[in-house]
Amino acid sequence: MRVKLCLLFFVFASYSFASCSAERKPPSPAVQEYLEEVVRIMQANFVHRATINWVAFKQNMLAQASGAQTIEQAYPAVEFAIGALGDKHTQFYSARPVKGPEKLPAKQPPLYPDEPVAEDIGYIRIPWVVGSKEQLDAYITQVQAHIKARDKPALKGWIVDLRGNMGGNMWPMLVGAGPILGEDTLGYCIDANNTKTAWRYEKGKAFADGDIQAETATYYTLKSANPVVAVLTDTLTASSGEAVAVAFKARKHTRSFGAVTCGVSTSRSRFYLSDGSVLLLTTEVFADRRLVRYGHSLPPDESLRPAEVVPRAIHWIREEYKAKN
Known part of the structure; x- marks a missing residue:
């Protein structure tokens, strides 16, 4: 096809409020530009864009990336912002996987067997x-x-x-x-x-x-x-x-x-970001x-x-x- 929840928005907002008094180091100019690119795409294309306060959304996203100096360090802020959209279908695929525990290969979902039915x-x-x-x-x-x-x-x-x-x-x-x-x-x-x-x-x-x-x-x-x-x-x-x-x-x-x-x-649309990452946006x-x-x-x-x-x-x-x- 062209072809995360309300709870996450609450957590996002709560994090922003709880951290507002702490001193934050702004992300690097490159990171700020990258995150602004992400917000521009979301604001222009997200199906429920009218429900989002985009000024606050961008501020919270930048706050989440506090201290990030590289694009890779900004990936968690993108993931967190996707959760703040309140949409289960939007996904982010980073160009350079973030280091962490090794993941098992993805498995194909099962195919169910047919049901027996009567002759009519x-x-x-x-x-x-x-x-x-x-x-x-x-x-x-x-x-x-x-x-x-x-x-x-x-x-x-x-x-x-x-x-x-x-x-x-x-x-x-x-x-x-x-x-x-x-x-x-x-x-x-x-x-x-x-x-x-x-x-x-x-x-x-x-x-x-x-x-x-x-x-x-x-x-x-x-x-x-x-x-x-x-x-x-x-x-x-x-x-x-x-x-x-x-x-x-x-x-x-x-x-x-x-x-x-x-x-x-x-339905989702595919957007390629400047670093080669992919945003599948509803x-x-x-x-x-x-x-x-x-x-x-x-x-x-x-x-x-x-x-x-x-x-x-x-x-x-x-x-x-x-x-x-």
Whole structure:
């Protein structure tokens, strides 16, 4: 995708107040210039910029960097300021790692197994995905192939399982789920200027304001259009996974089951800083096809314990199918 908490802001403010009486050595001119660069980017692009007192924010950030003489010594001040934004999705990747305990290599999040369902129910899991264009193309092909293999005229409806989808690239996910989502405007990204970027699926292509973001030449069309759909979510459904959940919001004959999502239903933009560090800054919130904005956790229509989710979804699909037909 373009593609930390309120408590941290309280800690930030408290630190500033508690330390105001102590004598502070100002950071070096190079550090001050670097931190001003960071604040300029945040102030111009952060999706919730109107909620921040930027004068106080900059003063507190410089105070946190008191005595810093090198850019590396200023990195903790950047991290601390990101926490003060009150945003869970923004991240900072320093060009030169700060010395500290050796970290273990990052592990890929797990891929959940498919759920067994009855013969009259279609089932598709939409997992997280990252990777090269070839890997993303293969992902789309696999998801739509699974839909094709499980599709039949007698289906009462579909379960779309987003549990464990921790994000990655939303566009292959939307193309993969496209046969079930249907050809329509699916949602929006909305920035701090209220500029809207529309998502759309049509004939194997996912668009952002008319520009193709992902596609497959061999797209599939369901045997029965506009099916009943049950969407499953949990607390690990995050970021791009939440984008897919948003895409199903306000769709006819659709209901969600499970647990509240992670709470990062937002889009990030990548900014390269002058030292080569990268700031992934939250610049947009997701909105559904009705233009209802999110940017927070998505509660399911029915909150359920894990063992109850699939049986309840199947029961609802059958009842909704009867009502629909």
